[in-house]
Amino acid sequence: MKNRKLPAAVLACAAVLCVLAAAVLYFSSRGAEAVEASAYMEVTAELEAGSELAALPDSTGGVPGMILAADDAELSLYYNAETTEIAVKDKRTGQIWYSNPEGRNEDTLASGFEKELLSSQLTVLFRDAVGTLESYTNFAQSISSKQFTAESLKNGLRITYTIGDTSAGIDALPRYISQARLEEKVLSKLDASTAKYVATRYYPKEGSPDIMERIDAQVSKPLVLKKMTAAFVLAGYSAEDLAQDNAENGIGGGSGTSKPNFVVPLEYRLEEGSLVVTVPVNQVKESGQYQIRSLELLNMFGAADRLTDGYMLVPDGSGSLIRLNNGKVKEEQYVQRVYGPDPNDNSYRRGQVSQNARMPVFGMKAGDGAWFAVIEKGDAIASIAADISGKKNSYNFIHSSYSLRGEDELELYTGATIQEIQLLSEEIYKGDIQVRYSFLSGDKASYSGMAELYRDKLVAEKALTPLAEEQSIPFYLDMLGAVDKQKSLLGVPYRSEISMTSFRQAALIAGQLKQDGIGRLLMRYTGWSGKGVNHSTPDKLKTESVLGSRSELTALRDQLAQDGGTLFPDVAFQQIYHNDGGFTPSSDAARFVTREEAQLYPYNRALNRMDMTLGGYYLLSPAKLPYYVDSFMDKYAGFGMEGVSLRDLGNVLSSDFRASRVIQRETAKAIVMEQLDRISQDVDQTMVSGGNAYAWPYADHLIHVPESSSGFALTDETVPFYQMVVHGFISYTGAPVNLSDEQDMHTQLLHSIELGSAPYFSWSYEPSSKLKFTHFDSMYATSYLDWYEQAVSMYKEVNEVLSPVQHAQIVNHTRHQEGVVEVQYSNGISIYVNYTGKDVSVQGIAVGAGQYVIEGEPS
Structure with a gap:
């Protein structure tokens, strides 16, 4: 009996395991909780009565x-x-x-x-x-x-x-009509030539010689159709006649083909x-x-x-x-x-x-x-x-x-x-x-x-609010934390994280900057959490162990705050780099129109295409974004941070064409804005990368804002329109100076002064050579020792120029000649910048070659 019970027990255990596995598979395939996308779309249900x-x-x-x-x-x-x-x-x-x-x-x-x-x-x-x-x-x-x-x-x-052809077209003519009715209703009422023209466009239907069938290959031609339609109208062939012939021949009306036509209301209002x-x-x-x-x-x-x-x-x-x-x-x-x-x-x-x-x-x-x-x-x-x-x-x-x-x-x-x-x-x-x-x-x-x-x-819409008073402009600093790198063990390749700047090393750099007179240090820490820059899914939040302990991160936070700065740990929500249990591509990823999962790769400028060797990521469905934001913020609250850096919420706007849940970009924007609002309510300061206009109401700092145009062949001149709108309301900066295509530091200084843009650098404690053979080898110049003295000097000079105007609006920007610009602020200060290699005079004001001049006193 014991030998018989054992197989039964084994089978029972196997059955339980199968049920558990099926349950795990079912719940994992469902993915994260999705919001109802229709709740985010504003639709005009009824038109205003006219x-x-x-x-x-x-x-x-x-x-x-x-x-x-x-x-x-x-x-x-x-x-x-x-x-x-x-x-x-x-x-x-x-x-x-x-x-x-x-x-x-x-x-x-x-x-x-x-x-x-x-x-x-x-x-x-x-x-x-x-x-x-x-x-x-x-x-x-x-x-x-x-x-x-x-x-x-x-x-x-x-x-x-x-908009379009609403006429019946070829369907105004009977597709099938009895020979007797064709003669009675049409041919007998036309002259001989026209009657012959019409008769030759019909032929006996196969199997029913008494029924005439329209020759569509001929009648569908525009000129033929025009003559045929005119002939039937001349003969007095009516809509009632057409309905009778269609009914008698069992086709219910016409060829069944439709024509493109669209009804579009267009409204104009004075407001x-x-x-x-x-x-x-x-x-x-x-x-x-x-x-x-x-x-x-x-x-x-x-x-x-x-x-x-x-x-x-x-x-x-x-x-x-x-x-x-x-x-x-x-x-x-x-x-x-x-x-x-x-x-x-x-x-x-x-x-x-x-x-x-x-x-x-x-x-x-x-x-x-x-x-x-x-x-x-x-x-x-x-x-x-x-x-x-x-x-x-x-x-x-x-x-x-x-x-x-x-x-x-x-x-x-x-x-x-x-x-x-x-x-x-x-x-x-x-x-x-x-x-x-x-x-x-x-x-x-x-x-x-x-x-x-x-x-x-x-x-007026409260999308922009004036900046709080500060004595100095910010010094923006990207601190590169952990990155993943391919290694090998006994010839077997694997990937693991390496430290480019540990928490303690970041604190050393911050302390050195404070000693050299830079107190308002806004440090954006990328790669601080699990798996580095291309981090784990946001709901799996933890610090990256190769950088140090959580207490060391907390100490860095406190040091910056004590010195007048802020720490902004960086997070990406819409770009998912790892399928690590917190993300299920089949249910959580956005879908292309082709219904494929939206998996993308960084763009390689040298190859002019996406490069799979640079590491891929999935686009998160906008419907799943609130879940990941909520999960992240619940855990992030435990870190006690005053700031957070949002890598993609102000930079990426994606649709989702999943068959069961289509989300247009306009709906996605509404979802993203709700999450930006939620984050800004919970964190004292938000730093937004890219800076699309819908993110402005929720941003305290904008980085990677555009400082130039694309230089399209049809365009003639770049203007700082973006800066003219937000200056005095949101602190901003462009791309890191040390990673810019423009490597002349003095030109970058002049550009920063013209645009009212604070200095921004991207550094690592370790030498940039450690990034070779990683997905980040484009960050070829991050070693802070190579840039430190230039950065401190640049900041001090720019701060002296821009701190008196940082709360003012740019009211006028004038290009007096190629390479010579004037920037007027609402507090009465004007700044003249001369990019050229020659001294110039602007409205009686001398500006030296490659120099700037400040006129006026702040009111």
Whole structure:
């Protein structure tokens, strides 16, 4: 009996183990808890009720050919009932801004599609079932055929466009019709020639010779269809006749094919001296198999002709200007996605060397006036495009477009041949698109005036708050902690962490800086937690043992605080470097449109592609972000830190195209902002890398902010627009001096003074040579001993210049000549910077070669 019981016991134990294993597998496959993404999307469920459009009384003479549709204290909105174009009149100056160029019909350069664009307010780009991309303009496919309605709104109007062919087309003709009815209803009522033409486009149906079948291969041709339709109309063939023939032949109507047509409402409102333009995308309707990829909005608003002087402002990097009519007709147009490319997008995986557009703004100075646009809704799915005259038409123009669906390429391999198929995500963005256009004149009609307008808007919204008073500017210091490196044991390779700067060594450097007069040291410690810089999942928080003990980290924190500085341990939330039990790729990673898990690799500039040898990471699904932030913050509270460095929350914005949970970038932005708010409530100071505009309300310090533009061929000049908006509200700095492409320290000093940017270095206690054969060998110059004296000297000089203005706003930035700039602050101080090798005189002020001059006294 005992021998019989033993196998039974073994089987029972095995069964229990199988159940436990299945349970572990089930719960691990579920991954982290996800939030309900729909709770983060603002959707227009119902449109504002409109009324019959009627002209308002206008005593100003108005705009020829237009009616006054709305009016407020500063602006008048006019509307052309034939072309649906609008015009905005600035009552303060009398200047009129048009949605479409006045003289477009006389443009001899534009032809075909470009002519349509000049008269359009909307362009719809869509794909059919096989992925073919097409574009419709509301002029050619709606206005010209009167397929629109207009109605009044409170202080505005709404125009609803039906864009596309709404006619029955070939389905206006019966696919099947009895021979007797064809003769009776059509042929007998036509002349002989026309009757023969119609009869030869039908032939007896196979198996039913008394039934005539339409020859679609011929009738579908546009000219043939036009003649056939005219013949049936001439014969008096009615809709009732068509319905009867369809019913008798059991097809229920037509060929069953659909045509691309879309219903798009476009709203204009006057609000607080601005024109607010809205597309409530939830009310957009598509037809059949045709899916909208993107919308282009007001391509030609405020377009400037060939005789106008001025420039366009684009948000490339710190800001960039495109001079009107600059003659660069062979260069590609400027196009850039707001907040940078989506890491979940194919273009990101192909890589590009450029600055990101970190602000949802654009504008134009034309003559004595200017207009400035802020994308208030839909900014995370927006792109900015600009081009000059002389290429496709005679106008300079800048506008925004919106990706309503995710797009990717699926590669199919057939032997040595690769075929690319374009895929769109099924789910469309359902939030609003909203752009606010404001108007400037006189001295304010400049990029400085635009920066002031944007800054004032953010201050009014409490997105920017003034800096607290400090005696000195910060000294930003990246301290490189642990990195992983390949080692070998008995010839077997493995990876483990090495220390570049231990906690004690970081304290030694901080103490040395304090002795040399740098007290306000803001130390960003990267690689401080488990597994180094590319750390464990945030919910597995612990210190990296090769750097020292937790008590040594606490001692570093206390030392910095006592000396007037702050420690900012660094963490990445959206880039997951390890599948270490705290992360399950199948459930926690974002998905590409192709449904693959979003696994990416660093971009290798030398290879112009992603490089798998540099170590990969997964993109976290935005739906899982709150879980990891909560888990991290619960553990982080035990460290008692006053600061935290956020590596990617202000720098990376990713969508997720998981079939069961599509999250557009706009929804992802709302989730990220909620987490930034949660962190800023729990930690005294937050340091944000990259500094996308949506992170500004939650950031105390910005690092790696753009200090230049991408230098696109179409652009002409880099401007510090970014700095002009945030200076005096958020402390900021650019890239580390010792890792910059510009290695002339004096040039970097001048640049720091011009931009109002605090010095920033990236150091390690150990020599940089230890980084060879790691994923971090690009950090080739981190040894602090090589930079220490230069850094201290640079900080002291920059601090002397910038500390009196660190709480002031930059009210004007002027480039007097190439290499000579003037920066004016709101407290009365002006700084002149001369990058050239020659002495110059600016407004009677002498500035030596490679020098700067400070004028004025702080008020």
